[in-house]
Amino acid sequence: MPSPTTFEELNDSRLGRPNNGLSESELRVSFVLSPRFTILPFAGFLDALRLAADEGDRSRQIYCQWEIVGPTLDPVTSSSGVEVTPWRTFPDIDECDCIVVVGGLLPHSMSHPPETLSFLQEANSADKLIVSLCQGNFTLALAGVLEGRRCATHYRHDKEFRDLFPEIEATTQEILVKSGNIITCPGGTAAIDAAFEIISHRCGQARATKGLADMIVERPRAAFSPPRMPFDELARCGDLRVERAVAMMRQNLSENFSISELADRVGCSASHLSKAFRRFSNASPASVWRSMRLRHAHWRVLNSSHSITEIGYECGFSDSSHFIRWFRKSFGETPNGLRNRMRSSNSEGCVSYPLNFGH
Structure with a gap:
């Protein structure tokens, strides 16, 4: 046939x-x-x-x-x-x-x-x-x-x-x-x-x-849901110290304890923890933790009505100017700039439905 x-x-x-x-x-x-x-x-x-x-x-x-x-x-x-x-x-x-x-x-x-x-x-x-x-x-x-x-x-x-x-x-x-x-x-x-x-x-x-x-999929994710990130690989890298540290970082995005205290909690010195992180990610524990916080903050800016100051505190930044400075460095715009731009895009129909499906 x-x-x-x-x-x-x-x-x-x-x-x-x-x-x-x-x-x-x-x-x-x-x-x-x-x-x-x-x-x-x-x-x-x-x-x-x-x-x-x-x-x-x-x-x-x-x-x-x-x-x-x-x-x-x-x-x-x-x-x-x-x-x-x-x-x-x-x-x-x-x-x-x-x-x-x-x-x-x-x-x-x-x-x-x-x-x-x-x-x-x-x-x-x-x-x-x-x-x-x-x-x-x-x-x-x-x-x-x-x-x-x-x-x-x-x-x-x-x-x-x-x-x-x-x-x-x-x-x-x-x-x-x-x-x-x-x-x-x-x-x-x-x-x-x-x-x-x-x-x-x-x-x-x-x-x-x-x-x-x-398909045994529990629920659909929103468009602004964060995808799998590079540091997710650290959670399964095979080094127990790094895996425990990553888990603790995720559980404490709003906390501000030091890397030395984090190392104590996973059972090693700060220098040994830093060497382990650089081995698997070429990044320090502090930069990985900050990246987690900033990515979560990015999601919160787009998906919550909380003020930028509130989001900064929620994500472990001690003051809003410090938060805004790191946010701009990471994403190329301020949190308010991102929120306003996306709201403007939505109102202009650029990123929201209904889309033309070929009727």
């Missing part, structure tokens, strides 16, 4: 659903896989769609439909070596509600042919919803569709992105960034949160929540 070439044929040949036309589906998603794409975000987003698309666990493409498209039908190799073959070449843009670009290893995520970049440019011009997972933001930036927008980037590749695209505002502090018709996320399990957002607003929250429940 020849490969199906349309959503209707896909439903007929693979899923046993009668061909009743595309208009019945509430969400049509086309996946574009980058060379050496990562499996986890692709699978997480896809499974959220699959489980929301039908009743029970029958996996029929009823409420949601999806396909994998590309410039050719040549298999695309993932970062783990698993190959996935596109189901058809790029469709007419009117057949898509949402295009999901799955990134992966660099520089491979930027190794797309002109046809792929043109397809993304056409989708953007048509105001279609475009989603990037993992290093898909590099692909979108290369296509020129991130101009004038914010985007989320993975902390491991933040410097690379900023060096290549200094004119684009990127952040490692949010699991989702919604800017106009584009959603970006740093990958991993954040792809499930991205899928939840989109399914919820297109198919209803009950259907989106069904997918999460079937």
